[in-house]
Amino acid sequence: MENHPLQKAMLKKLASDYGTPLYIYDAYKIKQQIETFRKAFSEIDMRLFYAMKANSNLSILKWMKHLGTGVDTVSANEVALALRAGFRPENIVFTPNMVNFDEIKQAVKAGVFINIENLSNLEKLGKAYGKSVPCFIRINPLLDDMPWENDVEAWHKQSKFGIALQQFDRVHDLVNRYGIPVIGLHLHASHVIMSREVFLRGAQIVFELAKEFSGVKYLDFGGGLRPEEPDNPKVFDVFALAEAFREKFYQFRQETGRKLQLWFEPGRFLIRQAGYLLVRTEVIKNNGIVDFTGVNSGFNHLIRPMLYGSWHNIINISNPAGEKKKYNVVGNLCEIDNFAIGRTLNEVREGDLLLVENAGAYGFSMSSHYNSRFKPAEVMIVNDKPFLIRKRDTLDDLLRNQIEINF
Numbered sequence: 001m002e003n004h005p006l007q008k009a010m011l012k013k014l015a016s017d018y019g020t021p022l023y024i025y026d027a028y029k030i031k032q033q034i035e036t037f038r039k040a041f042s043e044i045d046m047r048l049f050y051a052m053k054a055n056s057n058l059s060i061l062k063w064m065k066h067l068g069t070g071v072d073t074v075s076a077n078e079v080a081l082a083l084r085a086g087f088r089p090e091n092i093v094f095t096p097n098m099v100n101f102d103e104i105k106q107a108v109k110a111g112v113f114i115n116i117e118n119l120s121n122l123e124k125l126g127k128a129y130g131k132s133v134p135c136f137i138r139i140n141p142l143l144d145d146m147p148w149e150n151d152v153e154a155w156h157k158q159s160k161f162g163i164a165l166q167q168f169d170r171v172h173d174l175v176n177r178y179g180i181p182v183i184g185l186h187l188h189a190s191h192v193i194m195s196r197e198v199f200l201r202g203a204q205i206v207f208e209l210a211k212e213f214s215g216v217k218y219l220d221f222g223g224g225l226r227p228e229e230p231d232n233p234k235v236f237d238v239f240a241l242a243e244a245f246r247e248k249f250y251q252f253r254q255e256t257g258r259k260l261q262l263w264f265e266p267g268r269f270l271i272r273q274a275g276y277l278l279v280r281t282e283v284i285k286n287n288g289i290v291d292f293t294g295v296n297s298g299f300n301h302l303i304r305p306m307l308y309g310s311w312h313n314i315i316n317i318s319n320p321a322g323e324k325k326k327y328n329v330v331g332n333l334c335e336i337d338n339f340a341i342g343r344t345l346n347e348v349r350e351g352d353l354l355l356v357e358n359a360g361a362y363g364f365s366m367s368s369h370y371n372s373r374f375k376p377a378e379v380m381i382v383n384d385k386p387f388l389i390r391k392r393d394t395l396d397d398l399l400r401n402q403i404e405i406n407f
């Protein structure tokens with residue numbers, strides 16, 4: 001704990017100054033992740049667009065902008081927030097899924113890059129704007145011979161994302177009929193199926209397809225990369241990935257004489273490990289079988305363990321020398337609400353502070369007011385100094401927009 005990037009003393013002070021539960025972000029770690037990504041791809045013309053769905057706090061967006069990333073948005077509201085954070089339209093890409101065409105019109109008006117992922121909106125784009133609005137096209141490569149058949153079934157064959165490779169004749173028809181300038185191709189494989197092999201198979205398909213579209217200048221490979229984690233076999237080295245990309249990139253240039261720019265839209269790679277949820281133990285309980293440590297948070301603040309079984313390291317910062325014991329770390333919602341089952345922690349006592357690690361991505365951004373509980377405050381550490389970047393809710397936040405009928 002003494003070597004932890006956020007020192008124990010600082011965490012205790014943050015808890016006493018801002019209360020718990022509290023989201024804490026380490027700006028320096030975000031910077032390191034961006035630098036790692038850039039270093040890996042330094043021999044390729046590459047741009048990063050932070051996937052703001054992972055965490056859309058304005059101060060985080062401004063930090064990303066300060067560090068020179070663009071931003072990947074998925075709703076007209078995200079476009080508005082990105083503009084509000086100061087991103088210029090040419091540094092914003094709009095990658096929505098299944099949206100009403102009006103939302104695309106708003107994005108066109110804002111002047112951001114447009115990514116189209118279904119034939120219906122491609123036709124509407126052509127009819128509305130003809131040659132005047134360029135777009136990216138998102139591909140579903142339908143990789144059906146991958147080793148993890150179940151995940152591929154769920155994430156590709158049943159996928160609602162992108163236009164299936166087999167439907168690209170229709171894409172060409174629409175593009176030719178309306179003269180739509182296709183300037184980019186896009187592929188995002190979810191972290192659930194992501195591996196180096198998937199990434200490279202997908203990349204090969206995209207590079208091949210780029211030969212059919214002479215106006216394509218950008219290839220966008222989305223996000224989905226997990227940051228390095230020593231014990232996770234599904235994590236792959238971004239440097240090895242970049243090396244494999246480099247070959248494809250230069251081979252394409254040699255074969256076609258065309259120079260491409262590669263784009264990536266990482267969310268979790270940039271911010272997952274930079275974020276922590278600091279919670280307080282309210283109740284220690286044994287039901288005759290299991291020891292529970294009940295904390296003042298739950299899936300209303302961090303849904304990932306319940307939603308897709310994400311594993312978060314948890315540290316008892318109040319009793320780091322305590323005897324090791326096994327606990328189910330649970331939240332206070334009136335539902336099954338587990339952060340961790342059978343987790344070994346230094347003995348936890350009521351009042352102890354627990355630090356839930358790797359909570360920066362899809363933590364606050366997926367939080368809710370379920371059980372009428374307040375969302376946590378958020379603090380960002382910049383140059384060792386804490387800045388409050390979101391206040392804790394109050395009752396007014398729960399009442400906002402409600403209209404009462406008095407009977």
Ligand SMILES: Cc1ncc(COP(=O)(O)O)c(C=O)c1O
Pocket residue numbers: 051054072095188190191222223224225265266267268269361
């Ligand atoms: C189109 C697109 N780009 C980027 C991302 C970011 O993914 P990740 O946070 O896994 O990097 C997502 C996540 O769902 C996405 O759908």
